[in-house]
Amino acid sequence: MGESIYQAYEDEIECLQEEIKILEQKAKETQIYSQEFLKTMHLQKEMFDVQNPESWKYSNTDLEAQIEQTESQIALLTQLTGIGFSQHTVTTVSEGNNKTKQCRLSGCSHSLHFELEFELTEIQTEKDVITTVTDLNIILELNDVYNLSTFISRTEERKNLLMFFRTFSIFAKWYEYRQVTFRHFKEKYPQVVKLPEGSSGEYMVLKCSKLTGIELKIFWKILVSEEGVVTPVLDLLTKIPTEALYFDTGKIMDSAPNSFRCILRLHGIEAAIECLIELCKEP
16 A cells, blocks of 8 residues: 555656656747847848948938928928918827818918917818818917908908918018018118107108108008908108198198109109108208
8 A cells, every 4th residue: 555655656756757857848949949039130130230231321311311302492482482380280180081180380471470270170082081171260469450350350260271371471571571661761860750659560750850840650551351462551641730831832731642652653662751751851
């Protein structure tokens, strides 16, 4: 009885030892395979790096060339349109075949800054993808300009991004030109030219040093229609003391606005303003 029990124990120990040997052999084979695999991958990488050193250099050079080309195209577009972009963020939301992009875009046109918040909806059809602007919000720093504000409200209702960029670029160009012109004459004739609202205002005042109390106001408005048509309009208003009217027998002050408009048509804005200043300044 005792011998049979010992024999059973010995048989079980031998089986366990055989299983341990088998497991050790498998573990050793697995380790060898892993090491060989890593070694092979490392050798392949080294061979690729040695055989193709120029491929990486070419890719970097090609990428730099593409970036330079893109930057030059953007610079040309900014020069042609006067519009430059500084920030752009997009958040995409997908629902089935439809995709919605919530965009925020900021930039400037000439000296005027703008921000746009708009939503693009892409609808996948059998033949193509249809993209439409489903929401538009325009933020400008010129909320006090009535005509432009009316146009902006109309553009937001129509959700017309193209019309905004086209019209705003033209408006900003005229706005900057008016600023530069007012500033130029203020610096050139500081004793005659007054800018009550600064160079960003819509009018300038000419003090007539020859005749006390007489002022000429040049109004320069930039009108924008609901359809996006930009029209600069200049006009002249005169201020003369009541007692001086008796001496104006030729009605010169009454005819001054028409004469100013004639000079505008013949010689342009700067020449017309210069002509009025010459009449007002000291000889």
